[in-house]
Amino acid sequence: MSNETTLVKDEIIAPENLADPAWVRIRDLIYTVSGIFQTENKFYLLVGRANRRMKVVGARTPREYLDFLTARPNRDAEIRNLLNEITIGETCLFRSIPQVDALRKVVIPTIAEAKKKLSFTKIRFWSAGCSTGEESYTLAMILQEETQTSLKGWTFEIVATDLNDRSVAKAQEGVYNDYAVRNIPPEFIKKYINKSGSDYRVADSLKSHITFSRMNLLDDSKMLFMRGIDVIFCCNVLIYFDGKSKTRTVQHFYNALSPNGYFFLGQSESLYGINDKFHLVHFPGTTAYWKPADGGLKVGTP
Amino acid sequence: MTTESLARLHNKISNLDALPTIPVILRPLLHCLDQPAEEIDIDRIVELISNDKSITAQCIRMANSALFMRNQPAETIRAAVMSLGIWRVRDLLFSNSLSKIIPAKSWVVDPEVFWRHSLGVALVCRKFAEMIDYPDPEKAYLAGLLHDMGTLVNCVVVPNEFRAAMEKATREHIPLDEAETAIMGFTHCDTGRILADAWKIPVDIADAIELHHRIGDPERGGPLVALVNLSDLLCRVCNLGYGYYEPRQVDFACEPGWLNLVMKFPSIANIDMARFTFALDEYARDVGDLVSSVFAS
Numbered sequence: 001m002s003n004e005t006t007l008v009k010d011e012i013i014a015p016e017n018l019a020d021p022a023w024v025r026i027r028d029l030i031y032t033v034s035g036i037f038q039t040e041n042k043f044y045l046l047v048g049r050a051n052r053r054m055k056v057v058g059a060r061t062p063r064e065y066l067d068f069l070t071a072r073p074n075r076d077a078e079i080r081n082l083l084n085e086i087t088i089g090e091t092c093l094f095r096s097i098p099q100v101d102a103l104r105k106v107v108i109p110t111i112a113e114a115k116k117k118l119s120f121t122k123i124r125f126w127s128a129g130c131s132t133g134e135e136s137y138t139l140a141m142i143l144q145e146e147t148q149t150s151l152k153g154w155t156f157e158i159v160a161t162d163l164n165d166r167s168v169a170k171a172q173e174g175v176y177n178d179y180a181v182r183n184i185p186p187e188f189i190k191k192y193i194n195k196s197g198s199d200y201r202v203a204d205s206l207k208s209h210i211t212f213s214r215m216n217l218l219d220d221s222k223m224l225f226m227r228g229i230d231v232i233f234c235c236n237v238l239i240y241f242d243g244k245s246k247t248r249t250v251q252h253f254y255n256a257l258s259p260n261g262y263f264f265l266g267q268s269e270s271l272y273g274i275n276d277k278f279h280l281v282h283f284p285g286t287t288a289y290w291k292p293a294d295g296g297l298k299v300g301t302p
Numbered sequence: 303m304t305t306e307s308l309a310r311l312h313n314k315i316s317n318l319d320a321l322p323t324i325p326v327i328l329r330p331l332l333h334c335l336d337q338p339a340e341e342i343d344i345d346r347i348v349e350l351i352s353n354d355k356s357i358t359a360q361c362i363r364m365a366n367s368a369l370f371m372r373n374q375p376a377e378t379i380r381a382a383v384m385s386l387g388i389w390r391v392r393d394l395l396f397s398n399s400l401s402k403i404i405p406a407k408s409w410v411v412d413p414e415v416f417w418r419h420s421l422g423v424a425l426v427c428r429k430f431a432e433m434i435d436y437p438d439p440e441k442a443y444l445a446g447l448l449h450d451m452g453t454l455v456n457c458v459v460v461p462n463e464f465r466a467a468m469e470k471a472t473r474e475h476i477p478l479d480e481a482e483t484a485i486m487g488f489t490h491c492d493t494g495r496i497l498a499d500a501w502k503i504p505v506d507i508a509d510a511i512e513l514h515h516r517i518g519d520p521e522r523g524g525p526l527v528a529l530v531n532l533s534d535l536l537c538r539v540c541n542l543g544y545g546y547y548e549p550r551q552v553d554f555a556c557e558p559g560w561l562n563l564v565m566k567f568p569s570i571a572n573i574d575m576a577r578f579t580f581a582l583d584e585y586a587r588d589v590g591d592l593v594s595s596v597f598a599s
Contacts, residue, residue, distance in 0.1 A: 039581055039584050040581075270576035272574040283549075284541070284550075285539070287576060287579055
């Protein structure tokens with residue numbers, strides 16, 4: 001899991017280096033193994049980051065590097081290394097604006113509508129694999145904003161878990177650098193961020209809504225206790241799991257969600273072939289997985 | 303639309319005598335392209351293009367743009383056509399000809415946004431058709447490209463009402479056809495159908511133009527209607543819509559269009575929609591490049 005918030009400088013890649021067909025095979029391999037899809041216009045990113053790994057292992061061509069990923073004895077470790085490179089530096093607050101918009105304009109209103117009918121007025125989110133807390137605080141800001149405007153009288157709670165103790169400790173601190181806060185809309189900075197020196201500190205009013213704790217998503221006994229969640233975020237975590245563990249964990253997530261709950265993955269991550277109970281749903285500029293209230297009629301499996 | 307309002311619409315259009323006429327180049331072009339790719343007569347296409355100075359200039363300019371230029375600049379129409387490929391040329395001819403039916407100042411929607419959406423739907427339609435083994439992906443492409451041609455008719459025939467509908471849709475974040483129905487009593491689907499019939503566009507494409515927002519009617523509309531409906535939806539949730547935010551959740555597996563197709567084309571159930579959606583980024587970029595080159599001054 002990438003905990004770095006440092007700016008990663010990507011090399012400029014000459015177009016002829018992108019043309020090697022082995023890159024498409026590497027891209028497809030990454031998709032099959034991890035569910036992360038690199039579109040053609042992100043190829044320069046994939047190639048730049050794979051180039052760094054190629055230097056480390058001593059592969060001279062993409063074709064040769066493909067061998068390192070598929071045919072060498074330590075191929076699993078190398079795939080992990082490459083995934084680390086690909087996802088490094090992706091953590092910052094308000095990383096995906098389409099996801100934020102989908103939450104505010106569709107997901108939260110839909111959930112609130114359904115819960116209101118049952119006289120519930122509390123919303124629960126789970127940031128699974130919360131790393132150093134950027135996502136958890138983003139969600140807290142959004143929910144705080146909504147409960148002060150359109151959902152007056154509502155309360156919310158965010159459960160944030162990560163495998164790594166140091167990440168959890170850092171998340172609890174809630175102190176970030178200017179790179180991590182660069183996407184936060186100015187009005188949110190004003191309300192929820194205190195600047196001291198070069199540090200940006202998250203306001204305590206947000207922290208009181210979040211419980212950070214260490215948790216292993218592969219620990220069945222712990223996962224069984226997670227229930228009654230409305231929205232789960234789990235970005236760039238499942239990509240490291242093997243197929244069987246992924247299937248099991250996603251089933252746990254499904255069970256943890258209330259009916260009508262939503263499961264968000266990383267921006268270009270997919271659950272294809274992992275779970276057929278969730279419905280893939282589209283929002284403008286982003287997708288998520290939805291747990292229908294009634295099990296849901298579903299004919300195809302997009 | 304009720305029979306009464308349809309009659310009124312027909313009446314209005316014929317009274318105004320404002321129904322756009324088919325561009326001279328379009329009918330022979332449609333005829334030329336309505337056959338298997340290997341039988342398309344390149345010489346005939348070159349000849350058609352050479353009859354129209356502005357299209358000639360556009361083809362050559364596009365062939366010589368950084369995006370398409372090969373080793374040396376194309377100086378003849380033939381070289382330009384070879385360099386662009388027959389389907390690119392078709393896209394260019396269609397968008398150019400259709401753009402000409404309305405004067406530059408009459409556009410109610412931003413023409414670049416309109417063409418990005420139309421070409422996006424066309425590309426997605428063809429890709430969808432290929433993925434489900436629909437027998438004629440090029441027809442699907444054409445249906446996608448023309449599906450919103452009623453929008454152009456609206457710009458010419460009912461500009462003020464249509465502007466109000468467009469503003470209502472943008473302001474209230476609702477689908478355009480809903481806003482049109484509320485304000486005008488008919489939609490771009492209805493006016494598109496009238497134009498398609500007047501231009502003698504193949505009937506299954508005309509059906510897709512008319513019914514792509516009214517997929518629920520099981521009596522009407524074959525797979526082409528469903529393909530256009532789904533492609534239009536997908537483009538609208540992938541930043542290739544009409545340029546305004548539609549807060550909505552689309553569950554493709556439960557869409558009526560999807561359910562229609564799954565009976566006849568079972569392979570649709572194997573589509574990895576998540577991956578297709580990610581890959582749409584690429585189409586969006588292609589579409590953007592194409593539209594920019596068509597509209598480059």
